[in-house]
Amino acid sequence: MEVRNRGHSTSASQVSSTEMKRNFSMSSFSTGIAAVKWTTLLILVLTAVYCIVQFLPPMHDKNSRPVNTRDAFSTLLGLHIPTFAVVLDAGSTGSRVLAFSFFKSRIDGSLQIKDELFYEIKPGLSSFADDPLKGASTIKELLNEADSFVPEGYRPLTPLILRATAGLRLLPAAKAERLLAEVRKVFYDSGYVVQPNAVDIMDGSDEGIFSWFTINFLSGKLGEGVEKTAVTLDLGGGSTQITFGLQEDNGDIPVENVHVVNGAKVPIKVFTNSYLGLGLMSARKAILDHHKTDETNFASPCIGTSAPTKWVFNSQELLVKRSRREQPDSFGTCHDLASSLVRSKVKVPLDLNDKTINAISYFYDRAVDAQLIDPKDGGVIKLENFEIAARKVCRVPHDEHPFLCLDLSFIVALLKSGYGLESSVDIHLFKRINGHETSWALGAAYQELMKP
Known part of the structure; x- marks a missing residue:
């Protein structure tokens, strides 16, 4: 009896243990199934949210x-x-x-x-x-x-x-x-x-391409088709660049000026040319050379002050001053010299007057100096505003900006005689777009990061 009781007791304990293990296993299995379901549901929800927001438009903040x-x-x-x-x-x-x-x-x-x-x-x-x-x-x-x-x-x-x-x-x-x-x-x-x-x-062509990419990337133009992209004009100290998108029917353009830019939904062909020696400082020196008295002294009607002014070019210190003028308006003389310089170097194969024109670097700086745009926000002006400002500055002495008459005269010549733009064309002048610098450096950074 005692043995049977012990045996019966042992059997009951085993049954109880087995049932507990079975219940625990079922519970664990159910918990695992529930976890998988919730995880799957969470993944599906998050995936759905991500897919939905792909269609949401960007929200632009002005600053x-x-x-x-x-x-x-x-x-x-x-x-x-x-x-x-x-x-x-x-x-x-x-x-x-x-x-x-x-x-x-x-x-x-x-x-x-x-x-x-x-x-x-x-x-x-x-x-x-x-x-x-x-x-x-x-x-x-x-x-x-x-x-x-x-x-x-x-x-x-x-x-x-x-x-x-x-x-x-x-x-x-x-x-x-x-x-x-x-x-x-x-x-x-x-x-x-x-x-x-x-x-x-x-290379000068890379400088132009990177600037063009930066402007159109920040403006959100790269995915809108080549016809929507802006022309980019970059005026540096030693060189200047012009870059614009090309459509397939653009005719006979020198192959050395055609490049393919990646970073859009589809690759875009662009025309670019860099003119070494037509940066603002180099052009200034070339125009002043017409009025030098010796290797380091210049007396030009294009200078706004009669007091000798020091100017360092290529590590050489020069002295410049305004020459005596028979006529009060020196714009004609300065513009003619600048136009002659530009025509000897620049040739643009297409009419750009119906395009959006973005001009950066010294274009922007001189527009600020001439009080044509806000120094912080930039703005859009007509090309003729550059010419009106140049004529005004060249009529009177200008001690604060002694080179402004010369610089504006060159800018007008470059835009009109070089790039063939009409006086009524809008020139977009912005140092920043959507809070970011309009520098070629952004285009260079993007291309560096996207290398395979």
Whole structure:
């Protein structure tokens, strides 16, 4: 009996244990099924939300970047990767660092600009042709600014490039290379991603293409068809560029001026040309050469002050002043000299008068000096406004801006005699679009990040 009781008791315990295990297993299985269901449902909901917001339009804030509802959801879902790029612009009159942060899509690899840093120092790198170490130290100063923008953990993933423009193109090759060699040493110690061609002199056509890309990227024009894209005119110190989209029926255009730009839904063919020696400073010197009294002294009707004024060009100090004039209006003389210079170099194959014209760099700066646009917001003016301002400035002495008569006369000649634009054409002059600098550096950063 006792044995049976013990046996019976043992059997009951086993049954109870088995039932508990079975119930626990069923409960765990049910919980697992429920978890899978909820996880699947969550994934379906989030996927549906993402698909829906793809059709939501961007919400534009006047004083900041285009804010896109898709960005917020994509970041929340972990579908965007923080991405950075640092570009140094070694221009003829100053050196600048532009550091960019982007959203990079995990789905299609596309980039959406988020924020940027801009910092400039003067003079330009080419001014240190005889002191490469001092020139490299200015680049180090710019990189210190970039370090304040790019988090330390991202620097080993962030491309760093420097592109020198007309200032270094105009230097003797040996002097330019010594400068770049010292800059490369600074780059290799920076902690950023530095490719073999990270420090180089940029071809003029690339400068034009990158500026065109920046303008149309920030304006949201790249996905709207080539006919909607804007013409970009970039006036630097040593060179000037013109770039515009081409349709298939554009006729016989020199093949060396035709390039394909990626970054839109479909590749876009563009015409670009860079005119070395037609930057504002180079053109100024060429026009003044008609009125030099010796190698370093100039007396020109295009100068706004009779007091000798120092001007440094290509590291050489020059003295300029206004000459005595028989006629009170010197615009005609200055414009004729500028037009002759422009016609000897510029030829544009198409009529651009029905296109949107965006003019940047010194076009913008001189429009500000002539009080044609707001210094902060920019604006849209007629080409004839440049000419009216030039005639006004050239009639009277102008001590505050002694070169303004000459510079505006050249700008009018370039736009009319060079690019064939009519007086009634609108010129869009903006230093920033949707909160971002209208610099070729953004186009260069984008192309660098999109390399396979």
